Amino acid sequence: MSIEQKIVDSVSSLxxxxxxxxxxxxxxxxxxxxxxxxVVTDLPGSSVWFDRGFVTYSNAAKQQLLDVNAVTLAQSGAVSQACVTEMVAGALRFSDADYVVACSGIAGPGGGSPDKPVGTVWLAWGRRQGGKRARIITKVFHFEGNRQAVRQQTTLAGLKGLIGLVNN
Known part of the structure; x- marks a missing residue:
């Protein structure tokens, strides 16, 4: 089964x-x-359960739209557990969502380093608990392939992680 079909199936399950x-x-x-x-909004009727998406490609966008701390970005970088944790917290704070998935990584082909090679992606999932408090889970992945492959694998991992979180 292709990754595209796995993504479609995951969206349907979610x-x-x-x-x-x-x-x-x-x-x-x-x-x-x-x-x-x-991929979520490709599914007809998703407006019933999808609130919004934040595309925060730059560090400035992460700070302005999700309230990611400048110190976090300076000390840990955008591709870090600390950053995606703050991205989830910000998305919960600035939305009506019950669940959030966040990702930050290096899709390539350039931009990698010995510490964070191309394909390194941090994902975080959060669930609102009691008002604005959140339960946040994070995981680092090391994906293989070209830019599109890394982005698709990140999307699939994000969806699968959401399914696991929402099912618990």
Missing amino acids: AQIMLDKQALLATAESCTGGMMAQ
Whole structure:
């Protein structure tokens, strides 16, 4: 099965779960450039369970739209556990979503370093608990392939992580 079909299947599964829970989703994306929001909104009827997407490609956008701390970006970088954690917290704060997925990574072909090679992606998932508090889970991935492959793998991993979080 192609990765495109896996993404479509994951969106369908996520949609049913979100509808059953009457929950809302938001995305906070960097390296995917809005791909997660796109695949979700490709599904007719997604407006019932998809609230909004934040595409925060630049560090300035992460700060302005999601309130990511400048110190976090300076000390840890955009491709870090700390950054995606703050992206989830900001997306929950500035949306009506019950669940959020955030990603920041290096899709390539350039931009990598020995510490963070191309294909390094941090993902975070959050669930609103009791008002504005959140439960946030993070994970680092090391994807292979070209820019498109890294972005698609990030999208699929983000969706699968959401399914796991929403099911718990």
